[in-house]
Amino acid sequence: MANALPEPSHPAPAADTGTPGISSARLQAFSDAVIAIAATLLVLEIKLPEHEGVWAGLRHELPALASYAVSFLVIGIVWIHHHNLFHRVRQVDRALLLLNLGLLLTVSFLPVPTATLGSRLDGADATAAAVFYSLAVGLTSVWFLLFWHHLCRRPHLLVPGALAEARLARRHAVTGPVVYFAAAALALVTPVGSLGLNAALIGYLIVNRRSPTARTRPGAAAGAAPDRS
Amino acid sequence: MANALPEPSHPAPAADTGTPGISSARLQAFSDAVIAIAATLLVLEIKLPEHEGVWAGLRHELPALASYAVSFLVIGIVWIHHHNLFHRVRQVDRALLLLNLGLLLTVSFLPVPTATLGSRLDGADATAAAVFYSLAVGLTSVWFLLFWHHLCRRPHLLVPGALAEARLARRHAVTGPVVYFAAAALALVTPVGSLGLNAALIGYLIVNRRSPTARTRPGAAAGAAPDRS
């Protein structure tokens, strides 16, 4: 019967019209906006010096361009993970709300370490800048570990049948912090290599079929989705 | 029969499909965008000075970082309150429209007092900066008192059964202005303490079960929601 459907609430959910409280859909919409803005604001840190030629200026800004690109993709990955997560959330409790505020605070802050790294990667203070950058990026990934841990312990917040996926996601969510913090350590030896490691993780998260990002697709097979048909 | 269904029309809820004019849903969407942007623009005020080392720069920017974090969370709370409010609004009249414009104007303005406080909290003009900051933050909370007061007097604007909640919310909405303006007064004695009081209120609003924010959850039980089941 129609009213027996679990009404999984993506992304304009039942939860929204029916339930007071912050719905998963509105939380996603607001978070999407913050994440999109943070990604787009990054570019404001790049300015070709007026007194230089265009090509010389671009060469000069190469570290800033590289930091920009890596941070943009980091934020893109955050968006994908965020979407995958809240896609499986049926009900938002206060802890999720708090964790989400924390995540957004960390993501919105990324323009600062990005600008810092961009202006120092080829300078004397490159090591400190790269450590700061990798720590800041790593922080954005820690929240997902906390998110999934909380959801695994409160399965009633999940859409039906998503617990196994949540457990898998919690295991995969360790990758981000581990690699990003390893990049912070690597920065002590080679700042440029550290940025490269961050970039490599992004590539891995996008391409590898078993990473959280990749679950985007396979999830479709395993998925929480049949409830719609 | 399928065509007898009320055409549930997410994400533009009930109010929208029935009433021409500004729907509650579109007002929320537009407001969400403004609120999200204001939160994210805050970061533009933080810049590590180029000539300083990274860690020294971060220490130097500590007041700016603290102001940034508090303002970000203030705006987060505004978003939650705004969502709780318009979630209970069935029809938007001109007064609500006006009050909402006022709220958004105040929220969008927050980057100014935040930058002011961030650059002066450890300086000679800390007192004035902290007073200005707390007054500006306090203003964002006054609108909610006016919102709920208006809704209590025009219950036909509310979704059915939400009047009791609105009355409770009006009572709770006094907390914000009182504490924020107390923080403005406290700033005359201790600017840093004033910022701390603002932060404490945010913690209280997020954690306390009986505060307007907390109603997020319990409201679900009391709620205006039965129309879904």
Add this chain to the structure above:
Amino acid sequence: MANALPEPSHPAPAADTGTPGISSARLQAFSDAVIAIAATLLVLEIKLPEHEGVWAGLRHELPALASYAVSFLVIGIVWIHHHNLFHRVRQVDRALLLLNLGLLLTVSFLPVPTATLGSRLDGADATAAAVFYSLAVGLTSVWFLLFWHHLCRRPHLLVPGALAEARLARRHAVTGPVVYFAAAALALVTPVGSLGLNAALIGYLIVNRRSPTARTRPGAAAGAAPDRS
């Protein structure tokens, strides 16, 4: 019968799922985002000078604060008018698309005249700044005249029954350009008075029951809405 109606597309329209082409809903969503961002970016032009005291700085920035507030409300009115307009649009043709791009271009440009006026209203070049400002604001209102004129001539683009409203709206849409351009003329005599006239028009548009903004409500009675029931 009600269920035979083509489901007129607020705000997640039939047009979107079924019809290729830009739907009214997506056009609204994109436009809302641009409008919200333009409104929020205005604040970036306000900076209290670091070397001044807070209160002296605020006094010094008074023209910038006044320009900011007026521009914010101008953009608020644009949003309301835009919503009222596209609420009545069933199908978006190329002319509407073009006019909308023009409108958004003009609205996104407002931070420039706003900053110009804010920094010169109390200076030698106040007259030119106020003329520039009023012309720029006036431009944003001209598009609505063109929008409504186009819709009156292509009634098939409107939701059923909205032609009379569109004709009324076209008549009302003359007010904006006339007053804003009168404000540009007035600026030649008194720049501050010109900003005041702009502010007065905003007040009128928000409060007056017969202005396009006010139609927000009465429209509910006359409205294009019964098709939902």
Add this chain to the structure above:
Amino acid sequence: MANALPEPSHPAPAADTGTPGISSARLQAFSDAVIAIAATLLVLEIKLPEHEGVWAGLRHELPALASYAVSFLVIGIVWIHHHNLFHRVRQVDRALLLLNLGLLLTVSFLPVPTATLGSRLDGADATAAAVFYSLAVGLTSVWFLLFWHHLCRRPHLLVPGALAEARLARRHAVTGPVVYFAAAALALVTPVGSLGLNAALIGYLIVNRRSPTARTRPGAAAGAAPDRS
């Protein structure tokens, strides 16, 4: 029966309710936000010099104003193309996700070449600036060729019946890169003419009935739409 339900769930279309993973609708919403922000941030590069008169300042900023307007419309076209594309996408695979991140990265980057061109179009380095600008703009259009090519080879990602349209779109998608890169070459001779060629292409894309943009309308006739009537 459950499957007789009218499948409400716009604006998160079919693809979203059925498939876990990133839905076409959410990808569109996020992309719309990034695109809207990029378009609106462009204006931050325009500042009338404080020491100059308003009209002299505007004359002085004419290159910046022209670059701003062209870039704004370029981004507007990107939005229209993006909408037309994802409107026909039923399922988002990893390649589309990656291509989309690439597109957004390129679009968000446009404020840099726009500011570069705006500040140099009337200076010694105009040629390099115009080449850089046209290359950057051209890059944003290359993604659409890749998008359509991928979709033509994986027709199961398309909504039913859209393959012919996708093939046509792939052919049309060659226009953008060709003209923009021709503009880059032309810049070697005449920088201003190069900007003019970019502007001309935009005009063509908006006005010409057979260009991808123009398909907006005629598509409606050919269209995938009957399911609504």
